Amino acid sequence: MVSIKSIVFVGTLVSAVKASLYGESNQNHTCILEPAVLSCSAQATPDQVDSCCTETYGGLLLSTQFWNTYTGLEAQGQKLPPNSFTLHGLWPDLCNGLYDQYCDLTRQYDPAPSPNTTTGLPNGTVVPPYRGPNIGTFLEPFGRYDLLDWMNKYWINQGGPNHDFWGHEFSKHATCYSTFDLPCYGPEYVEHEDVLDFFQTAIKYYKRLPTWEWLNEAKIVPSNSTTYTLSQIQGQLAKKYGAVPYVGCSGPRYNTTAAGIAANSTDSGRTVISEVWYYMHVVGRPQDGNSIPVNATSPNTSCAKAKGALHYYEPTPGSVQGS
Template identity: 55%
Template structure:
């Protein structure tokens, strides 16, 4: 079970006070029969996005190296913290009053033409919201600029996207859960970013793989099941989702004639949880990526079919 203290990076007393009131006497597990909005306080229990995903990227470049936007050494990067419905489906951009994404993707609430259009945000970038919150915001911002890295766009645009598309769809991050008189504007954004960081820090994917002699290489490939079993051994035996891109295996020379059409370049890992109490409490119960019967990977399954590529020269910070 994932366990970490609230706000390990950016402690804000007023926020802790507000959320302390949201802690139930008997923690209720999201997606359980008890976790329905009519039965529990939705600030105390995640009743909307009860299947929580902590997601990570493995990128090999940022596209903005010339501007100093680099990838961290010996680490995956944070992608986000997502609230799926208990059946594995999801929604997005749930509160236009907290829509800070300048380039909404998708650009409707359903991702389809008949969905409600999401208005692009044109105001100050979200990093300015953090700096306005003083020391906690500055400290968190420094961490995010090291580990929460975007590709082909400034970091703050990725952060705005993740908050607007996903954070607004958690019941426990709703503005009504931050009603303490001392709370500052955008404290919900600080809270979401900080909690996302804490889940990420609890899941050191790079270190777990390295301990099993699975390290980035442009000359050695790996087998999907070996990566899955390694990560599952650190996730209560539950297999996370592994995402791959690049060529399909049966389009490569090695896979010519194969029926395996999975992709061959490892790019993402998604860890699934049900959570006790509010998401902010950090009490997650790992569950498998196939909890609803869906796919657990887009990667090729053949032996030695997955590449975990090295970072491009000049794209990584020095350790």
Template identity: 45%
Template sequence: MLSARFSFLLSFAAVSVFGASNLTETCQEPVVLSSFPDLTSCLTQPGLYSCENTTAIQNTCCSPTPGGLVLQTQFWSTYTGLETKGQLLPKGSWTIHGLWPDNCDGSFEQYCDPNRQFDPAPSPAKFPNGTVISAYKGPGVDTIVEKFGRGDLLDYMNDYWINQNAPNQDLWAHEFSKHATCTSTFDIACYGAKYQKNQDLINYFDAAIRAFHQYPTYDLLAAAGIVPSNKTTYKLEQFQNAIKAQTGAVPYFGCTQNGTILSEVWYFNHVYGTEQYGTYKTLDSTSKSSCNATGPIQYPERSAKSEHEVRGL
């Protein structure tokens, strides 16, 4: 049986993933709050996959550059640390980590725009040259989502984009501040003269969820007979083969405890078009797995108190 998260894909995508405008009532007339960038100039640009261009990209709003090796990353966590506050994991699903713009050579930039820094605990705390990355001390980014009238988005993020030992919105802020600010297609200039403050933030959250939908890790593994278990162990090759059979490529699998406990997966991609709406071409990982290459690996079960059935199913 397919997981709850995968079953929700179509209904959520139709409503919100593509950045549908929302209306916020005022005492005068409705105000349209959009999360779309202005991509009209891209209609006359030559199409290409990121990192596969032979000349410099002229309009960086049309293709992510230099961070054209896009990673959709996910966690397999067994607890949140905030269960008593109702912060739980989605049953039958991995969770979102983020959407990362690695450079085509595998290097990456981070915290590229101090004016769009919402991370309350930057990691790293300073750049290699010693410059400190100032911690954000304002309202959580969840309040910005609310101001855009995106209750649908906020609900979904609280179901599938889960932090550990800290509020969910801190993780969302971290991912936007560290990664989206280094992605050219989320540059403020790409939203045009009618840019609304924080429009890019909402757009990034939608884009991260859209990419997450492309890789239903729990379902892909379960379809190959690989399910969480505290008794059965697996080999790295089994995880890799299960994903490759459906995506055509081998992702990065990350493990803790000296490579014995599965904890994360990263899907590598080149993108045709923008990171927000383009087509993702899945590629083999450029990073070596931190999991044991030949020994047993545990894909641990979660306790019933740490997860919940997702809404609306």
């Protein structure tokens, strides 16, 4: 599954084929001895703090969610959870709002890299497709079958197996955090401990952000007939979260729809709700969960702003778990 964000120009990419962003030692990362520093603050730089204990690389975090209406693999039992947005990922943007991707090709577990170079440009370093055991199997030696069950319920791919999507999210995004860097796990690192750590952290933030429930409280519910206005949706989510999230849309542009043409509208925003991204800074490691909501960077939507322009469609019959 490819997000809208896949086409955004990336930031200043680090050398791609390396197991560490900064080349630090795997010794002496005792974070309880370190000061609690806010990511993207003036103090959050690798020359002032331990980058294993404060996020110094991707300090603007995005907890991202999808609203899909089908998976395409219903016949194989891959369906959507009822009454819930699904987990997309936990992304480490740079503090200027740009981002890097596939920062460590020694931890590349994405079967279909998107984009297929580290910069998204033809002259970027090629990201080779992963051909090994799927990333879900990495959790089995840790005995985390309960985690796998949860992920297969709420971390859902569209058009491909769930585990392919998990491999994409880890490889493209988790490798660009200083705090998930391999040296941070010390000399007794267990293979794929970082994968388990990232999955649990992404889930931690997702579980704090019940988008479907927040919208439902304002009587904004999926419907194949009722339409909504962006300010209703974004305003309700901002009220509950404490900062304005990014609301993403797909589908036709409003000024190409019958309603838009009739209104002679110049609003070229999309018209089908598909994503929400919650922005935050963190104190210390993202793993610790000490986050501070911040407003989404501009532009904070790809949706049409016209009154009643947005569709928040119901799931397709037969696409919901239990159906």
